[in-house]
Amino acid sequence: MQCKYFTKATDLAKWIIEKKIKVGSVVVDATVGNGHDTFYLAEKVGKEGKVYGFDIQDSALLNTKKRLVNNNVFDRVELIKDSHEKLDAYVKEKVDLVIFNLGYLPGGDHSIVTKPESTIKAIEKSLLALKKYGILLVVAYYGHKGGKEEKEKVENYLRNLDQKQFNVLKFDFINQINNPPILFGVEKKG
Numbered sequence: 526m527q528c529k530y531f532t533k534a535t536d537l538a539k540w541i542i543e544k545k546i547k548v549g550s551v552v553v554d555a556t557v558g559n560g561h562d563t564f565y566l567a568e569k570v571g572k573e574g575k576v577y578g579f580d581i582q583d584s585a586l587l588n589t590k591k592r593l594v595n596n597n598v599f600d601r602v603e604l605i606k607d608s609h610e611k612l613d614a615y616v617k618e619k620v621d622l623v624i625f626n627l628g629y630l631p632g633g634d635h636s637i638v639t640k641p642e643s644t645i646k647a648i649e650k651s652l653l654a655l656k657k658y659g660i661l662l663v664v665a666y667y668g669h670k671g672g673k674e675e676k677e678k679v680e681n682y683l684r685n686l687d688q689k690q691f692n693v694l695k696f697d698f699i700n701q702i703n704n705p706p707i708l709f710g711v712e713k714k715g
């Protein structure tokens with residue numbers, strides 16, 4: 526039997542984006558991949574907004590660019606071929622939201638995955654870049670080799686954030702066996 530409301534972590538992430546992102550918002554997609562989130566965000570921020578998108582794979586950036594151009598939203602997107610841990614070298618303004626999808630590129634090379642050390646550095650830099658009430662979303666896919674270790678390191682890092690500065694949540698289906706993705710969310714306090 527399917528669920529109607531408790532569906533998946535990515536749906537909750539979308540719901541949060543819906544609430545938070547408006548025309549004119551500035552956002553970062555830290556793991557562009559096939560560009561689904563980049564496109565979704567580009568539509569939400571409108572012409573007045575801006576999306577910075579990072580990926581280390583040419584194929585991901587190429588597919589994403591095509592998707593954005595075909596849908597007439599490339600004008601507000603900057604695609605960056607570099608690791609998200611260098612976020613501060615490219616994003617020189619405060620941002621409303623940063624999203625990460627950890628893991629490998631669906632349909633791509635499954636050996637190219639996000640790695641705990643660079644992910645945590647990038648998360649650290651993202652938190653610095655957030656505006657007041659800015660939001661960080663991390664969707665952790667962890668069924669692959671190294672995924673569990675990354676998820677645990679990310680969780681450990683987020684768990685230790687100062688509660689005076691950040692509110693941190695974890696959304697996890699605790700009775701499912703097939704490693705469904707987990708959502709971590711951080712809101713920067715005012």
Ligand SMILES: C[S@@+](CC[C@H](N)C(=O)[O-])C[C@H]1O[C@@H](n2cnc3c(N)ncnc32)[C@H](O)[C@@H]1O
Binds near residue numbers: 561666
């Ligand atoms: C789970 S996929 C992202 C899926 C994407 N959100 C979508 O809509 O298709 C993870 C992506 O992160 C990218 N990646 C891995 N390490 C990275 C890094 N250090 N910096 C930026 N992107 C990275 C991979 O190349 C891959 O495309």
